[in-house]
Amino acid sequence: MLCQACKERTATIHLTEISGGQRSEMHICEQCAQEQGIVVKNQIPLNELLSSLLSVQAEGQTSGAGPTGMESADDLVCPTCGMSLKKFSKTRLLGCPHDYEVFDEPLRSLIERSQSGHSRHCGKTPSRAPKAMKNHMEVMNLRRQLEEAVKAEDYETAAKIRDQIQQKQ
Amino acid sequence: MKPSDLSNHISQWFDGSGPGADIVISSRVRLARNLGGYEFCPCLNASRKREVLNKLKEIILSLDLGQDMFFIDVDNSSTLEQDLLVERHLISRQHAQAKGPRGAIIAQNESFTAMINEEDHLRIQVFKTGLQLKECWERINQVDNLIEKQVEYAFDPEYGYLTACPTNVGTGIRVSVMLHLPALKMTGQIEKFYNAAKDTNLAVRGLFGEGTDAVGDFFQLSNQVTLGYSEQQIVDEFSGFIVPKIVEYEILAREKLLKAKPDMLDDKIQRALGVLRSARLISSQEALFLLSHVRMGVNLKRLEGISIATINELFMLTQPAHLQMRQGHELDPDRRDAMRAQIIRSRLCQN
Numbered sequence: 001m002l003c004q005a006c007k008e009r010t011a012t013i014h015l016t017e018i019s020g021g022q023r024s025e026m027h028i029c030e031q032c033a034q035e036q037g038i039v040v041k042n043q044i045p046l047n048e049l050l051s052s053l054l055s056v057q058a059e060g061q062t063s064g065a066g067p068t069g070m071e072s073a074d075d076l077v078c079p080t081c082g083m084s085l086k087k088f089s090k091t092r093l094l095g096c097p098h099d100y101e102v103f104d105e106p107l108r109s110l111i112e113r114s115q116s117g118h119s120r121h122c123g124k125t126p127s128r129a130p131k132a133m134k135n136h137m138e139v140m141n142l143r144r145q146l147e148e149a150v151k152a153e154d155y156e157t158a159a160k161i162r163d164q165i166q167q168k169q
Numbered sequence: 170m171k172p173s174d175l176s177n178h179i180s181q182w183f184d185g186s187g188p189g190a191d192i193v194i195s196s197r198v199r200l201a202r203n204l205g206g207y208e209f210c211p212c213l214n215a216s217r218k219r220e221v222l223n224k225l226k227e228i229i230l231s232l233d234l235g236q237d238m239f240f241i242d243v244d245n246s247s248t249l250e251q252d253l254l255v256e257r258h259l260i261s262r263q264h265a266q267a268k269g270p271r272g273a274i275i276a277q278n279e280s281f282t283a284m285i286n287e288e289d290h291l292r293i294q295v296f297k298t299g300l301q302l303k304e305c306w307e308r309i310n311q312v313d314n315l316i317e318k319q320v321e322y323a324f325d326p327e328y329g330y331l332t333a334c335p336t337n338v339g340t341g342i343r344v345s346v347m348l349h350l351p352a353l354k355m356t357g358q359i360e361k362f363y364n365a366a367k368d369t370n371l372a373v374r375g376l377f378g379e380g381t382d383a384v385g386d387f388f389q390l391s392n393q394v395t396l397g398y399s400e401q402q403i404v405d406e407f408s409g410f411i412v413p414k415i416v417e418y419e420i421l422a423r424e425k426l427l428k429a430k431p432d433m434l435d436d437k438i439q440r441a442l443g444v445l446r447s448a449r450l451i452s453s454q455e456a457l458f459l460l461s462h463v464r465m466g467v468n469l470k471r472l473e474g475i476s477i478a479t480i481n482e483l484f485m486l487t488q489p490a491h492l493q494m495r496q497g498h499e500l501d502p503d504r505r506d507a508m509r510a511q512i513i514r515s516r517l518c519q520n
């Protein structure tokens with residue numbers, strides 16, 4: 001179906017409007033919708049959830065003694081992978097399993113809202129008992145340190161870290 | 170197997186032979202998994218990505234799944250090869266366009282595929298023709314168990330399988346069906362379908378083409394909630410309740426059209442066939458639109474001598490990357506339109 005406005009591009013937005021008992025339909029493309037100021041909501045308004053989440057975080061912070069809210073929100077950074085809450089809110093993707101702990105509270109509310117209120121897994125579980133998450137995290141941290149040591153050409157430290165990693169695996 | 174080997178035939182799960190395949194073309198179940206001890210893909214550097222890729226590749230290729238399995242190095246594939254895999258739904262567009270070490274493992278009959286280093290380290294999927302979600306789930310569960318014997322997945326007792334995007338956490342399951350809903354579209358009820366899906370936390374998108382555009386009356390419907398229910402519950406509700414409801418609405422709409430406006434219906438179907446049999450240039454959008462009408466005509470027994478398998482084949486093989494792969498090189502849109510028209514003409518005029 002062609003866009004009713006420009007009659008060039010394909011209509012990807014289909015609106016039904018009811019006003020004064022009259023029902024009218026509109027089929028337009030994304031560009032024309034933008035030009036006409038029509039906002040189309042995503043199926044899961046993840047962006048909205050995320051920005052509201054960040055602002056809640058910010059409000060919480062400003063009531064305390066900290067600096068401005070947004071900057072404090074930035075301060076939540078995962079030590080394992082370097083992901084920050086702010087970066088997450090842009091990319092919508094987490095950096096490592098540990099982030100589920102680091103961003104515990106804001107994530108919990110996001111997950112509950114996107115999972116129609118649920119927050120607990122009740123599906124299958126791996127038959128092999130997973131090693132403690134903590135161990136995974138330590139190995140990831142050590143690996144990061146190893147990369148830094150190699151970069152700094154500190155091979156003595158690097159060798160020590162490598163041995164530590166091997167012990168843990 | 171090379172991607173180009175695929176360009177001349179349809180995937181088995183797309184052949185229209187499965188239960189209820191006149192409306193539910195195919196079923197798919199996907200699981201998202203990540204390896205413990207590795208950053209998720211967005212924070213994984215190239216050498217660690219390579220590690221994940223090699224590890225998962227070796228494990229999956231060693232499984233006995235009763236099918237020959239092929240590895241495709243997506244990072245080093247041409248754009249045309251990548252597009253072909255996307256058109257066949259074997260990999261996602263996101264996977265095609267990503268960067269860094271990544272790959273796909275595909276079973277000979279295309280009923281199973283694994284994407285490595287897409288958004289998650291591993292996304293495995295099983296396809297079947299018609300409405301066979303339970304069978305898809307049983308199969309993929311087996312494969313998941315086999316893989317899990319050899320790796321440690323990132324798993325948390327409370328949140329379940331941990332995924333890069335928190336909206337997939339828990340089961341990591343995505344259950345979906347491809348639907349052909351021409352009568353709902355024709356009778357202006359597709360909006361209702363969209364709204365009902367939204368209200369029940371399901372995602373709808375067009376099947377062919379990009380974005381939300383549903384050219385040719387084909388839709389993909391999938392679950393959004395992955396946490397708080399077991400995989401079996403999610404599959405059962407979807408295949409036992411939601412999909413049958415939609416099928417019922419489509420059937421009702423078809424019956425109503427047949428009763429109230431049989432001439433209009435026949436006119437649309439015959440015109441579509443007429444254009445497809447005589448056009449010399451046809452865009453992929455126009456082809457999808459017209460083939461959809463012909464498909465409905467065959468399903469409603471208003472047309473004879475044309476098989477659903479033939480129509481499904483034309484849907485798949487006349488997509489841009491398929492045409493170009495068949496020709497062996499890139500073609501500009503005009504050449505593609507001519508080639509598409511020629512293939513359709515020759516297939517539909519035989520009958």
Ligand SMILES: [Zn+2]
Binds near residue numbers: 030
């Ligand atoms: Zn437009």
Ligand SMILES: [Zn+2]
Binds near residue numbers: 078079082095096099
């Ligand atoms: Zn992290």
